[in-house]
Amino acid sequence: MAGVLECEDLTMGFGGIPVLKGVTLTLEHGTVTALAGENGAGKSTLMKIASGQYRADSGTVRVDGTELRAGSTAEAHRSGVAIVPQELASIPDLTVYENLFVGKEVRRFGLLRRSEMIRQARQALNVFDVDIPVTARMASLPVGLQQIVEIVKASRTGAKVLLLDEPSSAISEREVEGLYGVVNRLREQGVAMVYTTHKMEEIRALADRVVVLRDGNLVLDEPIGKASDTDIVTAMIGRELGTLFPDRGTPGTEPVLSVSGLHVVGASAPVDLTVHAGEILGLAGLVGAGRTELIEALFGVRHSTAGTVAIRGRDVPRARPIEAIRSGMALVPEDRKGSGAVLGMSVLDNATLPQLRQFSVSGWLRGRSRSTKIEKAMKSVRLRSRNLGQSVGTLSGGNQQKVVLARWLTGDVKVLLLDEPTRGVDVGARSEIYRIITDLAASGVAVVMASSDMPEILGLAHRALVMRAGAVVGELGTDDLQRDDVQARIFSLAAGLPDPGHAAARGSAAPASAAHDAPAPVRPAPVRPAPDRSAPATAGAATSRPSEDDQ
Amino acid sequence: MTNTTQVATADDAAADVTPSPVTGEPVRRFSRAWWGALALRNAMFIVVVLVICYFSYRSLRFSSLDNLTTILIAAAPFALIALGQTIVILTGGIDLSVGSVIAMSAMSAALVAKNNPGQVWMTVLTALVVGLAAGAINGFFVSVVNVPPFIATLGMLTAGSGVAYAIGGGAPINGLPAEFGNIANKTIGGLQIPVIVMIIGIIALAVVMRRTAYGMRVYAVGGNRAAAEIAGVNARRILFSVYAISGVLAGLSGVMLASRVISGPPNLGQGYELDAIAAVVIGGASLMGGRGSVWGTALGLILIQTLNNGLDILLVPSYFQDVIKGVLIVFAVAVDVWTSRRRQ
Numbered sequence: 001m002a003g004v005l006e007c008e009d010l011t012m013g014f015g016g017i018p019v020l021k022g023v024t025l026t027l028e029h030g031t032v033t034a035l036a037g038e039n040g041a042g043k044s045t046l047m048k049i050a051s052g053q054y055r056a057d058s059g060t061v062r063v064d065g066t067e068l069r070a071g072s073t074a075e076a077h078r079s080g081v082a083i084v085p086q087e088l089a090s091i092p093d094l095t096v097y098e099n100l101f102v103g104k105e106v107r108r109f110g111l112l113r114r115s116e117m118i119r120q121a122r123q124a125l126n127v128f129d130v131d132i133p134v135t136a137r138m139a140s141l142p143v144g145l146q147q148i149v150e151i152v153k154a155s156r157t158g159a160k161v162l163l164l165d166e167p168s169s170a171i172s173e174r175e176v177e178g179l180y181g182v183v184n185r186l187r188e189q190g191v192a193m194v195y196t197t198h199k200m201e202e203i204r205a206l207a208d209r210v211v212v213l214r215d216g217n218l219v220l221d222e223p224i225g226k227a228s229d230t231d232i233v234t235a236m237i238g239r240e241l242g243t244l245f246p247d248r249g250t251p252g253t254e255p256v257l258s259v260s261g262l263h264v265v266g267a268s269a270p271v272d273l274t275v276h277a278g279e280i281l282g283l284a285g286l287v288g289a290g291r292t293e294l295i296e297a298l299f300g301v302r303h304s305t306a307g308t309v310a311i312r313g314r315d316v317p318r319a320r321p322i323e324a325i326r327s328g329m330a331l332v333p334e335d336r337k338g339s340g341a342v343l344g345m346s347v348l349d350n351a352t353l354p355q356l357r358q359f360s361v362s363g364w365l366r367g368r369s370r371s372t373k374i375e376k377a378m379k380s381v382r383l384r385s386r387n388l389g390q391s392v393g394t395l396s397g398g399n400q401q402k403v404v405l406a407r408w409l410t411g412d413v414k415v416l417l418l419d420e421p422t423r424g425v426d427v428g429a430r431s432e433i434y435r436i437i438t439d440l441a442a443s444g445v446a447v448v449m450a451s452s453d454m455p456e457i458l459g460l461a462h463r464a465l466v467m468r469a470g471a472v473v474g475e476l477g478t479d480d481l482q483r484d485d486v487q488a489r490i491f492s493l494a495a496g497l498p499d500p501g502h503a504a505a506r507g508s509a510a511p512a513s514a515a516h517d518a519p520a521p522v523r524p525a526p527v528r529p530a531p532d533r534s535a536p537a538t539a540g541a542a543t544s545r546p547s548e549d550d551q
Numbered sequence: 552m553t554n555t556t557q558v559a560t561a562d563d564a565a566a567d568v569t570p571s572p573v574t575g576e577p578v579r580r581f582s583r584a585w586w587g588a589l590a591l592r593n594a595m596f597i598v599v600v601l602v603i604c605y606f607s608y609r610s611l612r613f614s615s616l617d618n619l620t621t622i623l624i625a626a627a628p629f630a631l632i633a634l635g636q637t638i639v640i641l642t643g644g645i646d647l648s649v650g651s652v653i654a655m656s657a658m659s660a661a662l663v664a665k666n667n668p669g670q671v672w673m674t675v676l677t678a679l680v681v682g683l684a685a686g687a688i689n690g691f692f693v694s695v696v697n698v699p700p701f702i703a704t705l706g707m708l709t710a711g712s713g714v715a716y717a718i719g720g721g722a723p724i725n726g727l728p729a730e731f732g733n734i735a736n737k738t739i740g741g742l743q744i745p746v747i748v749m750i751i752g753i754i755a756l757a758v759v760m761r762r763t764a765y766g767m768r769v770y771a772v773g774g775n776r777a778a779a780e781i782a783g784v785n786a787r788r789i790l791f792s793v794y795a796i797s798g799v800l801a802g803l804s805g806v807m808l809a810s811r812v813i814s815g816p817p818n819l820g821q822g823y824e825l826d827a828i829a830a831v832v833i834g835g836a837s838l839m840g841g842r843g844s845v846w847g848t849a850l851g852l853i854l855i856q857t858l859n860n861g862l863d864i865l866l867v868p869s870y871f872q873d874v875i876k877g878v879l880i881v882f883a884v885a886v887d888v889w890t891s892r893r894r895q
Contacts, residue, residue, distance in 0.1 A: 073780065073781060073783070074783055074785075077783055083781065085777070085781065089775065089777060089778035089781050089782075090775065090778055091770070091771050091774035091775045091778050091779065091841065092774055092775065092841070093770065093774045093841045093842050094767070094770060094771060094774060094841075098767060098770075098771075099778075101767075102767055102768065102771045102779060102782045102784060103768070103771075103779070103782035103783035103784045104782070104783065105764040105767060107763075107764055110763060110764075111762045111763060112762050112763060112764060112767065153782070
């Protein structure tokens with residue numbers, strides 16, 4: 001088979017810093033190539049060169065043998081290369097069909113033919129077995145469906161090469177099903193795809209071949225069957241993964257956070273929970289299970305109608321974030337850019353913000369003590385910034401999250417609430433964030449951590465609660481979390497399946513694939529893995545949590 | 552937050568055909584909630600109707616045909632710049648310069664009219680070219696140099712005012728030929744030319760925005776520029792074009808204003824940009840771009856002009872009129888924010 005997209009010896013640098021150092025990559029029709037690598041490895045740059053957004057310093061990109069003129073998105077489009085960027089490229093106030101057709105509108109005598117566009121949009125979406133109302137505003141769809149619309153948009157006009165930049169980073173497990181269905185269907189149609197991801201399960205479930213970039217070099221290029229998880233991860237981070245999760249300390253017995261009968265608005269049942277000093281409590285569940293809502297209600301930014309929240313026996317008034325902070329509660333929200341950090345402000349100011357009382361005397365900031373303390377905190381999390389004056393927006397995702405976490409190190413925090421603490425954070429920074437979390441726990445802080453990342457719950461939490469529809473539907477102790485069938489159990493609980501034992505029987509060898517079957521798709525979005533991939537998927541899933549090796 | 556897994560309902564799907572309920576829940580047609588949603592959606596229209604009813608009740612003169620003509624004639628120059636402002640705001644930008652563009656084009660037109668009596672078309676053409684040039688300069692700095700629209704057009708506002716005075720040597724241009732007044736004062740089929748131009752302008756732009764690919768691309772660039780570019784839309788060209796169009800419309804507005812007074816005062820159009828922006832915002836457009844409509848702007852315009860006229864008739868002092876208008880602007884946007892939050 002001839003390559004449909006051939007990148008040859010691409011190099012590129014930004015401001016003198018090389019980002020790609022001679023990458024050669026050939027894609028073939030009807031294949032999915034997983035492109036893995038830490039943040040900053042050059043994945044996005046490579047994708048942007050291939051799709052004509054960037055001009056490489058040297059090297060060529062050929063589509064079907066014809067060289068692509070660099071720096072022209074329009075020409076890349078014409079020759080059949082389309083990209084679905086990581087940040088959703090939808091236009092929220094336009095409808096689904098308008099989003100599909102913008103730039104390629106159907107016209108007659110210069111006027112739009114809306115009914116024709118609606119018809120064609122329905123047709124295009126039907127091919128992928130997804131039920132999306134085409135006249136709905138894009139913003140009214142869940143992110144997963146928006147993502148599918150984006151992929152359909154990119155592929156609709158006969159794309160031969162489709163570049164998917166972390167398509168699953170913002171969507172729930174259930175929505176991932178639909179995404180897999182769309183990718184598999186496109187593969188059947190002969191489209192060559194590149195799929196960027198951090199997640200091993202996705203590489204196993206979808207890819208025919210895996211390519212790893214590290215520091216701008218292509219360090220691994222193997223058919224999926226020939227590369228083990230350890231190979232891939234080692235190639236990505238350049239060292240063994242054994243150190244990803246630090247040792248969990250032993251939690252104390254003294255209850256710090258006690259919640260009883262907390263009725264969060266929209267939840268199906270009230271929540272009771274207790275977290276002890278030094279304990280990390282994981283909250284697992286599908287997206288939409290109410291984990292974020294629970295955490296927000298604990299902190300008081302979301303309304304609850306009944307129940308009590310107490311810290312060390314002292315009641316915290318509900319729905320009053322200020323009281324929560326005064327009582328020693330800290331929140332690291334899911335949406336880092338939206339509500340975690342003020343991107344335009346410096347590291348120093350961001351770190352000061354939640355502790356203004358500590359760092360000011362009658363309204364005046366205490367310059368020296370504030371910078372000394374914060375400098376110490378930032379050093380302890382190994383923040384990579386030029387200095388404390390650097391604005392947070394210019395830091396990498398991992399370092400932004402370190403700032404958001406480390407600013408609680410300077411104060412007297414008794415309860416730390418974490419919502420998806422490592423979303424969009426690369427593997428290297430991830431392990432440091434895990435270390436900060438365990439260090440905080442070791443110092444006696446009670447930690448509540450909501451996470452969609454299963455290994456994170458298994459590797460970090462002392463205890464996990466599984467949530468569904470706002471209610472706690474299961475609890476797993478430390479021993480449960482070490483068992484082989486734990487992933488299957490969590491998914492069964494989270495999806496509301498009656499028989500976890502059944503899933504476990506199948507799942508002990510293949511927890512990841514069981515997990516994919518478990519949450520019944522809401523709409524027909526069948527997964528059609530090509531037969532030759534089911535074998536490696538099973539084998540891979542069994543080793544998809546190398547982190548457990550060092551537990 | 553991000554955990555909204557709720558799938559759009561069938562009512563959302565019908566959003567652009569029938570009014571969809573505010574809460575997003577299925578609502579039976581003609582039920583109370585349905586009427587409530589309809590009223591909320593068309594809140595500004597209802598306000599306009601109520602205001603007109605009030606003035607008609609208070610004053611017989613308000614509802615006379617003569618007064619309607621007065622309102623329409625007064626509205627025309629504002630309408631043109633508000634239309635331009637609408638498409639600029641739809642891209643997420645703003646055009647502060649329209650007041651000065653009016654002055655520049657009016658002064659240029661007056662100058663040409665004075666030196667070439669009898670050639671009315673030439674004066675109109677001059678005004679349009681001056682407007683286009685000013686708009687193109689704005690568009691160039693915004694789309695090519697990437698100067699923020701606020702700054703680029705603020706510069707044009709200041710510099711343009713200076714240019715307008717310079718054209719007249721620091722003084723108004725007077726003693727213009729009588730036929731110059733024809734542009735604004737002549738009637739065709741009982742309607743003044745500016746009124747006809749306004750009506751054609753509103754309809755034409757509404758069709759362009761709703762029915763052509765260009766309109767859709769303007770919305771797309773304002774809603775998410777990066778996305779539009781990836782979809783193959785030339786965002787720079789779109790941005791350039793909206794400022795150019797806004798400039799041309801301001802030029803047209805300028806020549807009509809000058810023609811009405813048959814002279815070229817260099818301070819013509821001063822402060823008009825704010826009334827135009829007010830009309831667009833009252834009409835429900837988002838200053839962040841991507842949301843708004845020509846119909847909304849027309850409503851905003853009708854409301855402002857009706858208020859101006861009605862309050863004058865009721866002999867409300869002008870400083871009180873300003874207070875009322877100011878409150879109205881904030882109130883309109885507050886209602887809009889509130890209803891769109893309810894919708895989510």
